[in-house]
Amino acid sequence: MMVKKEKFDFCTVCRKNTEYTLQKRNIIKIIKGKEYTFSITSAVCNECGKEMGIPGLIDKNIQEVDEQYRTYEGIVSIEDIEKLMKIYKIGKGPLSLALGFGEVTITRYLSGQIPSKEYSNDIRAALSSPTYMKKKLYENKDKIAPAAYSKSINAAVQLENLFSVSDKMLRVIFHVFKKLDEVTPLMLQKLLYFIQGVSYALNGKPMFFENCQAWVHGPVYPEVYDMFRDFKYNPIEDVRFAIFGGTEDELTEDEQGVIDLVVNTFGEYGGKALEKITHSETPWKDARKGYEDGIPSHEPLSMESIKSYYVEKNAIYDFSSEVGLKKYIREILR
Known part of the structure; x- marks a missing residue:
């Protein structure tokens, strides 16, 4: 497979500077009596087709072999x-x-x-x-x-x-962090709520079993709030979530599909815009009945109400595609 960039260096066969292309090739090595196949980078002269020794390539090959050997043997990097x-x-x-x-x-x-x-x-x-x-x-x-x-x-x-939250919730949060460069606590709370709703709409079941509450600024998962409260209105930068690297693969294809749909649509908006969307939706409004604007509440926002609302809206907009979700968002924000 070719790498995009083509460069020039001295070809010992052509005896002049020629253009070369970086390609991948397989080599076989015996390590401690065991045979391994490694994919390494080589530089190939575009004129004669022979391999060229370019600066830094040997070090790169050593690194490639090292990384692949560790993967083969399950050794930490x-x-x-x-x-x-x-x-x-x-x-x-x-x-x-x-x-x-x-x-x-x-x-x-x-x-x-x-x-x-x-x-x-x-x-x-x-x-x-x-x-x-x-x-x-x-x-x-x-x-x-x-x-x-x-x-x-x-x-x-x-x-x-x-x-304090489920493994599923942690994996969903990690997947969101992986997809978006900047996520504030307010934005994260709303994305989790939308993920739950779209999961009901498309897969007929909740993404996770944590319950959310109808707070002044929209649906909130209290345990998640406690985890990230120190970040306030700032983007979350939490190295602790590095321990879940790779565990997002334990989410099913359907689950990852739901998260990606939400991140690619709702994730284009800031926390305040997402808050406005939730304030326009029946589940939050029903849970907040009897409370005036700005009055704190911790009323439960039932899973059944989320399911009912998102199944109904899915029938109108078709949340299985980004087109349908974006149309829904635009109409709410309008």
Whole structure:
């Protein structure tokens, strides 16, 4: 497969500067007695068709082989280790000691040394489970400086608080974060509500089982509000959600389809516009009956009312396509 850019360098066969194209080719390597096939990048002369040695290509090939080998063997990547350090606010030495490794082990791994399967599994477990990381921190507390221990254990406790909502809710939120560059807490709340409604309309069932409430500024999932309240009106930048990287694949194709439809339509608007849409919809208005504007409420916004409303509107607009959803949004905002 060709890479877009074509460049020039010296071809040792043509004995002159020629244009070359980057292509992918497969190579076979034997590592520890086991055969592997790796896809690497090569530079091919556009005139003679022979491979060329261009600056930086050998380093790129080494990196390609390294990444693919780690994938083959289920070994954590350097990026995974850096992610772990960010999530738990911990340095290389303290992380090594917390996991029960030698003090310079993580430093060596960040420099390119490949971890053993056992150590890789420990790193992966810490990356995917704050409970496991807490356990390792407790076990090795005496080896770590008090300040480093305190910072990391607090991060682990905060991360555990994420699990006050269901795994499904977490995966939906991660998928939204992955699709949109900037999401404020207000915007996230409304997108979750629309995802729930469109899921009822298209799949006949809720996306998740958390209940929302009719607050002054529209539907709100209280547990999600607590998770991100510190961001106020600012875009959410939360490294903790890195632990769910890849888990969005555990959403079904239909579920991902619903999220993508909502993100590609409602996600084009800011939080205030989305709030205005929810204020025009029957579920929120019915739940807020008896409350004057600006008066706080925490009335439940029933799943049945969301389902009924979105099934009805789907019959009119056809929410299975972006065209139908955009038409609905435009008419509400008009």
